[in-house]
Amino acid sequence: MMKRQSALFGVFTLIIGFAYGQKSGPTNPEATEVYEPIPPRVIPGKLGAPPSDAIVLFDGQHFDSWVSSVDSTKVKWHLNKDGSMTVKDKTGNIQTKQNFGNIQLHLEWKSPKEAQREGQNRANSGVFLQQRYEIQVLDNNENDTYVNGQVGSLYKQGVPLAMASSPTGEWNTYDIIYHAPEFSRGGNIVKPATVTLLHNGILIQDHFEIEGTIEYIGWPAYEAHGKAPLMLQDHNDNSRVSFRNIWVRELE
Template sequence: MRFLSCVVLIIAVAAPSQAQWKLDDAFKPAKPADLEDVKSTPAPAAAIVLFDGTSLGKWVKRDGKGEVKWTLKDGAMEGVKGHGDIITKDTFGGRFQLHVEFRVPYEPTGQGQGRGNSGVYLQGRYEVQVLDSYGLKSGKNDCAAIYGIAAPTVNACKAPTVWQSYDIEFAAPKFENGKKTEPAVMTVHHNGVKVHDAVKVTTDNTTSGLGGDPATPGPIMLQDHGHPVQFRNVWLLPVKE
């Protein structure tokens, strides 16, 4: 009887996590394509591969020192609630293109920011929001928003549990004699759809960013917001000025 009780307990604990990656009959997609994973984009030869599905060796915790203990499974890394944000060991300045593939869990009872919440931060300071915003009218805090700055022009979300992609063209702010002359600029494609076109980022640190001197390079940061969001195939391509 004691052994049986342990087995039942293990199943009960594991079941909620598994359920988050399976849609139920209550979910009604707007169109079949919303249930199709985005096609994965291989890294170009000149790209810096930040995550290839096999190792978290290029990442550390937000403090810049701690070992990353996010879960590795099936070629993806999954955020672990309470572990905290993770950043790349390397920092990046100037102009670059960042490619990230992600998927959000199915959390139908969540409200607002409580559904598959995470974020991709450029230089650790400028966030492109990750959220389950499927079927919603997008705002400045929804999926693919430049958080708090600009809503995506189109809601290009796929259904939760389905792989999606960001391709973000980023230009760091410019400074002369310690004075900012140009703000950071971002163009974002979400699942191949352009949702931001050369948007000027009107702050030097969006909510929960790393802050620091905006004239200096910064890492890529992936946010732990308490939800098991997954990421795969993360690479960065420097662009010559």
């Protein structure tokens, strides 16, 4: 009886294996080795320099890769002697001349050393992916606000997994992996955009699925679009946020 049960169990296991597409494994190591395509060689940057395949958007020398978002004229922000740029109040956002889709983006930013104002009015700026999806820049040190609007949030959507800011007035790094949304020919959303964000090396957005365009009032929604510029925000509150060392790698 036991032998019969064992035989039946073996047959049952075999049937289940076939049903779930299991097949016998390779009998030699070469069967699981892949040699093509060969990944391209990328040379890492040293001492904070961009990698060899990066598009340098700002190196502290000029604004050649940027224009005003207001009227596409020259950037009116401050170009500083230390190789950074600083928001000039009430001159408007700035954006890249080049359009982007899927990217790896690196940038560094800092708030003024002297903390001014409170809540959303303290060193407020933002990094807009494809002009639509904002990663918040804000001085949240001893300065609480709504958590889906704090530093490192996907504004009004994604609450950060941690608050990883440097002390007020010191440089922060954002390393962003962004995958653009995909739309049908009819303009319907097929695949939402996603963003992964490391703030000072700390993972604070983990492949977050973006719900649509950033809205200050109301709910996010998608509108079909293609590649678009990166944009840095002038929040019109004398935020005096500074940026430096901005580069991007296209992932397409």
